[in-house]
Amino acid sequence: MPLARLDISRLRNLTHVRFEPSPQVNIIVGENGSGKTSVLEAIYLLSFGRSFRSHKHKTYIQYEQPECVVFAQVEQGAQHLPVGIKRSRDGAVEVRIQGRAAQSAVELAECLPVQLINPDAFRLLEGSPKIRRQFVDWGVFHFDEQFINGWRGWQKALKQRNSLLRRGKISANLLAAFDQELIRLGEQVNHARKAYVAALTPHFEAVLQQLAPNLHVQLGFFQGWDAQRTLSEAIEHSYQRDIDVGYTNTGPQRADLRVKTPTGDALDTLSRGQQKLVVSALKIAQGQLLIERGRQLVFLIDDLPAELDANHRRKLCRLLESLASQIFITSVGPDSMDFTWSDTTDVRHFSMNEGELSLKRTGEFNE
Ligand SMILES: Nc1ncnc2c1ncn2[C@@H]1O[C@H](COP(=O)(O)OP(=O)(O)OP(=O)(O)O)[C@@H](O)[C@H]1O
Ligand SMILES: [Mg+2]
Numbered sequence: 001m002p003l004a005r006l007d008i009s010r011l012r013n014l015t016h017v018r019f020e021p022s023p024q025v026n027i028i029v030g031e032n033g034s035g036k037t038s039v040l041e042a043i044y045l046l047s048f049g050r051s052f053r054s055h056k057h058k059t060y061i062q063y064e065q066p067e068c069v070v071f072a073q074v075e076q077g078a079q080h081l082p083v084g085i086k087r088s089r090d091g092a093v094e095v096r097i098q099g100r101a102a103q104s105a106v107e108l109a110e111c112l113p114v115q116l117i118n119p120d121a122f123r124l125l126e127g128s129p130k131i132r133r134q135f136v137d138w139g140v141f142h143f144d145e146q147f148i149n150g151w152r153g154w155q156k157a158l159k160q161r162n163s164l165l166r167r168g169k170i171s172a173n174l175l176a177a178f179d180q181e182l183i184r185l186g187e188q189v190n191h192a193r194k195a196y197v198a199a200l201t202p203h204f205e206a207v208l209q210q211l212a213p214n215l216h217v218q219l220g221f222f223q224g225w226d227a228q229r230t231l232s233e234a235i236e237h238s239y240q241r242d243i244d245v246g247y248t249n250t251g252p253q254r255a256d257l258r259v260k261t262p263t264g265d266a267l268d269t270l271s272r273g274q275q276k277l278v279v280s281a282l283k284i285a286q287g288q289l290l291i292e293r294g295r296q297l298v299f300l301i302d303d304l305p306a307e308l309d310a311n312h313r314r315k316l317c318r319l320l321e322s323l324a325s326q327i328f329i330t331s332v333g334p335d336s337m338d339f340t341w342s343d344t345t346d347v348r349h350f351s352m353n354e355g356e357l358s359l360k361r362t363g364e365f366n367e
Contacts, residue, residue: 001074001075001076001111001112001295001296001297001298001326002021002023002024002074002075002296002298002325002326003021003043003072003073003074003075003112003298003326004020004021004023004072004073004074004075004080005018005019005020005021005072005073005080006018006019006020006021006039006042006043006070006071006072007069007070007071007072008038008039008042008068008069008070009068009069009070009071010061010062010065010067010068010069011038011041011042011045011060011061011062011068011069011070012035012038012041012060012062012355013033013034013035013038013062013354013355014035014038014039014042014062014355014357015062015355017035017039017042017355017356017357019350019357019359021326021328021348022326022346022347022348023075023326023346024321024324024325024326024327024345024346024347025320025321025327025329025341025345025346025347025348026326026327026328026329026347026348026350027329027330027331027337027347027348027349027350028328028329028330028331028350028351028352028357029330029331029332029333029334029337029349029350029351029352029360030330030332030351030352030353031332031352031353032332034352034353034354034355035352035354035355035357036302036330036331036352037053037118037302037303037330038060038355039328039330039352039357040116040118040300040302040328040330041053041060042070043070043072043114043298043300043328044114044116044300045060045070045085045087046070046072046083046084046085046108046112046114047108047109047112047113047114047298048105048108048109048114049085049093049095049105049108049109050105052116052118052120057087057089057091058089060087061087061088061089065089066088066089067086067087067088067089068086068087069084069085069086070084070085071083071084071085072084072112074111074112081097081098081111082096082097082098082099083096083097083098083108083111083112084096085108095107095108097111106148109141112298113142113290113295113296113297113298114297114298114299114300115283115284115286115287115297115298115299115300116283116299116300116302117276117279117280117283117299117300117301117302117304118300118301118302118303119276119302119303119306119307121275121276121279121280121283122267122272122275122276122279124279124282125259125266125267125270125275125278125279126267129254129255129256129257132256132257132259133255133256133257135257135282135286136193136196136197136221136255136257137151137193138286139196139200139286139289140192140193140196142290142295143192143196143199143289143290143293144192144195144196146188146192147189147192150185150188150189150192151185151189153181153185154182154185154186154188154189154252157178157181157182157185157186158182158186158248158251158253160178161175161178161179161182161248162246162247162248164178165242165243165245165246165247165248166246166247168243168246170243172239172240172243175239175242175243176236176239179232179235182235182248182251183231183232183235186231186251186252187230187231189252190223190224190231190252190255193221193223193252193255194221194223197219197221197257199289200219200282200285200286200289201219203285203286203288203289204219204281204282204285206285207281207284207285207288207319208277208278208281210315210318210319211277211280211281211312211315211316211319212274212277212278212281212312212315215261215270215274215277215278216261216262217259217260217261217266217270217278218259218260218261219257219258219259219260220257220258220260221255221256221257221258222254222255222256222257222258223252223255224250224251224252224253224254224255224256225250225251225254231251231252234250234251235248235250235251237250238250259278259282266278272307273307273308273309273312276306276307276308277308277312277316280316284299284319284320284323287299287323287325288323291323291324291325296325296326297325298325298326298327298328299320299323299325299326299327299328300327300328301316301320301327301328301329301330302330303330303331303332304316304317304329304330304331304336304337305331305332305333305336305337310336310338313336313337313338313339314338314339317337317339317341318339321341321342321345334349
């Protein structure tokens with residue numbers, strides 16, 4: 001599934017960048033503001049249909065240009081699958097997969113799973129539970145094919161119930177009539193999330209052990225309501241409160257992935273570098289789980305050296321190399337990318353200069 005060719009047009013300072021990445025390791029080095037992160041942003045856009053830097057498409061479309069386009073040839077066995085996205089200033093989005101218009105961004109995510117580790121990674125620990133739920137749900141989406149339909153149905157049922165509650169003056173009896181579907185699908189979503197976190201945990205522990213053996217971090221999953229109760233019981237129990245406040249208080253919409261150290265919350269006790277290692281371990285573990293199930297994915301590591309000392313940089317590179325996935329790494333200086341890659345790894349070094357990308361040298365690739 002690696003990207004065999006990438007074409008980026010009119011995205012930030014990348015007027016037209018066209019290159020053939022290595023199916024394994026790609027290292028992009030360049031000065032601040034040269035356009036390195038923008039290359040990763042383009043790949044991310046192709047997978048998620050949105051940027052990781054801004055929700056406003058106008059910020060990444062090149063100044064004074066009507067649209068930006070990212071196009072790739074995705075390797076699938078012996079074939080190449082053409083995939084493209086065009087985002088226009090007027091808000092239009094056009095996604096094409098193999099020459100036909102895609103139904104939704106979900107199709108993109110399915111054919112090109114992308115995992116990002118960047119200097120904002122600590123937000124996964126620091127941010128609201130929503131960010132961690134999205135992290136878990138991304139994993140479940142690729143782990144359990146049934147998940148997306150159940151999740152969509154549950155979201156719809158939840159919205160309907162909340163809109164009823166907002167309108168007020170609603171009796172417990174009337175509310176109960178809307179709850180059957182909400183409970184059935186909510187339990188389904190919860191079940192899938194729990195199974196996923198259970199599968200993810202040993203991978204996370206093993207990866208963290210390699211990256212930072214002295215760190216003791218535990219994952220826990222809060223399902224969104226009292227674990228002693230069924231969802232039906234929890235909803236019944238909070239009827240009056242839901243009516244009073246005008247929305248649904250309890251359920252999978254409150255779920256969270258808890259990341260704990262023996263002394264408390266990971267966020268309160270870990271240094272910035274340690275937080276980056278924990279988040280990297282979470283994301284690599286998520287990738288491993290996919291790889292284990294015969295899927296492939298692309299890893300984007302923006303500013304790899306940030307917050308990491310030489311020893312941890314090398315450990316992270318060694319781990320990334322062991323994934324046998326396509327990886328794009330950016331760095332401001334070549335000195336901080338001093339890891340010695342294996343002779344059998346196809347490593348391509350690119351330099352980025354004011355939006356122009358050039359291949360520096362290709363790593364030796366010995367059979
Ligand atoms: N909409 C836009 N149109 C044109 N240029 C833009 C637009 N938005 C941002 N830029 C410029 O494009 C460049 C984007 O750089 P990018 O963030 O990719 O750099 P970088 O190489 O990752 O830098 P750093 O090392 O500081 O992270 C910057 O010079 C920025 O000023
Ligand atoms: Mg950058």
